[in-house]
Amino acid sequence: MDEADLAQKREQDMIKAALSSRERSLQSPDGKCIWCKDEIIVVGTAFCSAECGDDYNKYQREMKQRLGRQYQ
Structure with a gap:
């Protein structure tokens, strides 16, 4: 194997x-x-609207912050 082959393999591994x-x-x-849990999802997503996606992500962030505070 030459250097080009090694570089390509390394890139594929990364x-x-x-x-x-x-x-x-x-x-x-x-x-x-x-x-x-009421509306049909938009294809390729898990939510019925951008607002539901935003609300879900906000809730998840808040839960992570609360859990982090419990262990401090």
Whole structure:
């Protein structure tokens, strides 16, 4: 193997590591919004609207902050 082959393999390994460590995208198990649980989701998302997505993400951030404070 020459240096170009080694560099290409190293690059592929780094891409694989990055892809495997990323967070999984949210999915709806039943086709309904995972936040409000009433409306049909927009294709490719887990929410019925941007507002529900924003509310869900805000709630998740707040929960992480609260949990962090409990252990301080």
